[in-house]
Amino acid sequence: MTDAQVVDQPPPKATEGDIWRAVITDMEQRRETGISRYGTPLQAHNGRDAVVDAYQEALDLAVYLRQEIVERIDLRTAILRAATLLEQPHKHDWRPDLVQCAVELDALSILRAALR
The missing domain is CATH 4.10.910 (30s ribosomal protein s13; domain 2)
Structure with missing residues (x-):
């Protein structure tokens, strides 16, 4: 990790x-x-095993936390890539890459909103 x-x-x-x-x-x-x-x-x-319930909840928590870590890294990467492209427009036609960054950022924000 x-x-x-x-x-x-x-x-x-x-x-x-x-x-x-x-x-x-x-x-x-x-x-x-x-x-x-x-x-x-x-x-x-109450007829349930509290340790099993808690363990299953802890497993869910671990994967939700890992999901958030991955999404934050992806978002940070897309932002940094867009910033780099904007700082160096003379090196190549950066517009298609910037559009792709915007698409990725938009998709991540839509996903985030849907999950909340």
């Missing part, structure tokens, strides 16, 4: 918003979805 950029990161900077509050809100909404779907909140001794 050489392109996953598994590296140490700098300490976080203070910005706007509260991610904890957003996650708590998401959890509250998820609880309501579960009650609506199953008629009860998640409870112990």
Whole structure:
């Protein structure tokens, strides 16, 4: 996984918003979805193996994270390629390549929007 950029990161900077509050809100909404779907909140001794459920969710999480990494790399690559083409227009007719970059960027943004 050489392109996953598994590296140490700098300490976080203070910005706007509260991610904890957003996650708590998401959890509250998820609880309501579960009650609506199953008629009860998640409870112990419900006939399911919680470890198996959690493991399957963790596997899903891993592939979703990897998908996001690949999509970010693809998007960054397309942007850098477009920027390079714009900086060196005299070397060749860059317009077809730039159009292809735009198509790739548009396809990635459409895919992202559809997945959210």
